[in-house]
Amino acid sequence: MSDSLPGSAADGVEEGKRLIRVGGDRGLSLADRIADRLSRLTWGTPLHAMRLKGRYPLKLIAVPDDPFFGDVARGEALLDGRVTLRGEQVDILSLDFAKPIGSPALTEYLQSFAWLRDLSSVTTRAHGAPIAEEIMRRWLAVHADRVSDAAWRGDLWGRRILAWTAHAPLILSSKDLVYRSTLLHTLAKGARHLDRASDRVQIGPPRIAAWCGVLVAGLIMPGGDPRRGFGEAGLKRALDQSVFEDGGIVTRSPAAQLDAIQLLTVLIEAYAARRQEPPEFLQQVQAKMVTALLGVCHGDKGMASFQGSAPVPGDRIQQVIEATGVRTRPLKQAREWGYQRLSAGSSIVVIDAAPPPLARLVEGGCASTLAFELSDGPSRIVVNCGGARAALHQLPAQLTEGLRTTAAHSTLVLSDSNSTAIHADGSLGRGVIEVELARHETDHGSRIEASHDGYCRRFGFLHRRVLGLSPDGKDVRGEDMLIPAKGKRTRGTTPFAIRFHLHPQVQVSPTQDGQAAILRIGDGALWQFRCKGGMLTLEDSVWIDGRGRPLGAQQLVITGESPAGGTNLSWVFHRAK
Secondary structure, eight states: OOOOOTTOGGGTOOTTOEEEEEOOOOSOOHHHHHHHHHHHHGGGSHHHHHHTOSOOOSSOSOOOOOOSOOOHHHHHHHHTTEEEETTEEEEGGGOOTTSOOSSHHHHHHHHTTTHHHHHHTTSOHHHHHHHHHHHHHHHHHHHSSOOOTTTTOHHHHHHHHHHHHHTHHHHSOOOOHHHHHHHHHHHHHHHHHHHHHGGGSOTTHHHHHHHHHHHHHHHHSTTOHHHHHHHHHHHHHHHHHHBOTTSOBTTOOHHHHHHHHHHHHHHHHHHHHTTOOOOHHHHHHHHHHHHHHHTTBOTTSOBOOOTTOOOOOHHHHHHHHHHHTOOOOOOSEETTTTEEEEEETTEEEEEEOSOOOOTTTOSSOOOOTTOEEEEETTEEEEEOOOOTTTSOTTSOHHHHHHTTSGGGSSSEEETTBOSSOBOTTSOBOSOOOEEEEEEEEETTEEEEEEEEOTTHHHHSEEEEEEEEEOTTSOEEEEEEEEEEOTTOOOOSOEEEEEEEEEOTTOEEEEOTTSSEEEEEOTTSOEEEEEEESSEEEEEEEEEEOTTSOEEEEEEEEEEEEEOTTOEEEEEEEEEOO
């Protein structure tokens, strides 16, 4: 799956077209929050309990395949009697679903039953079923008859239905008829709950998960034809609201993109289990999402670290792509999703060319506008610290929140401030509203010119970045400019820093003139870095790996001060051999 030719219309690159992406949404309105709260309060009423009553299946019509391989380490921990996630763990025999279990991430892992995939990947049904049934019995004892906010959230029920049906042999092998009927009865109640709750779930992967649950229930449970038609209409609405036209997820997170692709793929497997053709819109969206996902992957086939995502390894990405059955090439220009990809020779550059995600769509967005990553074949060179949503639980909150800042990304930082404010409660504040971008593809290579207004209000400057890749991929040239914004006056000088975070395997040797450095990458190749317009220094950095672990790294930092009239700096990465 190689990149398409520069300027290919099929690849979505429109040469020279100026693109404007506008952000600025600051969160849910008061009316939206009140409506959501009232909806959740109705879950505990006798009326909602009446709505959940009805026939329940004696068995499932079919068992769809889960085409994805789980996490081996987590699966082996389950065999040892422990539930683990990102360094956090709890003993199965001490699990009490009536009490808080741990972090929100661990709670969702347990409540969604995502652990069933991990368990099924490391053992047989005979060995895994007793473990799965033990956790299931503990969950049913608390949540089967009580509709509560935590466990009955729509997105969790959607994921739970996908997990229960795909891994039914692990949880429905018992000869205990009371246990089996309780589980199937609860499954039916969950589906009825989703019929009414799915459209109120958060837009993005949560709403997609909820509607996938409705559809799988309609496909796998007897008498599901009416629900199937209703679910397909609901899923189409959810996808129209959650996925941009270019195939990117509205939360702008590559990890969320991967998650949504997996949800749709498991749903398509449910159609296959019933020997039915999935709706055409579902296959079309899945194909577009795979194309967009490949656009943010490096030469090692792994995922780039943007918007809090960890660098998911290439083997997992490839396994997911193979499971979808989609054959495509990486998308070079995801105009709405906000990522631009340059590729030539063995070099790949991925650029964040959009405002952070809208506050009402996601928590934990990053102030990373105009940051980029660079790789040479299987070796990553310039990276972002990444991992704000995937780091180990034990890491200090100050560090994980710091991973969201502009300084944790390979871009310009003005006066040690974020291009989009990050509030103390974790929400995003004012900052980047508009990104203007133009892309050019010529015989001399690819070039992107982009600017954002995140520093205009506070400091009176637009940040403009020009980034080009030569036809042979051996030169990555950049220029960063601070341009006085119209109607804004600045006094004195304003300090800036342009940061290039380096992968932990990159060995750096600065030159004595303070303007250059030699970089030796993983396969022994040498790259030269040189800058003009500021002072180059070498500082410590950190990189969050695919398992959420912080690894020590270094960063190249160009520092200086801009006068009121603005300034510009140029820099280049050149492959020497």
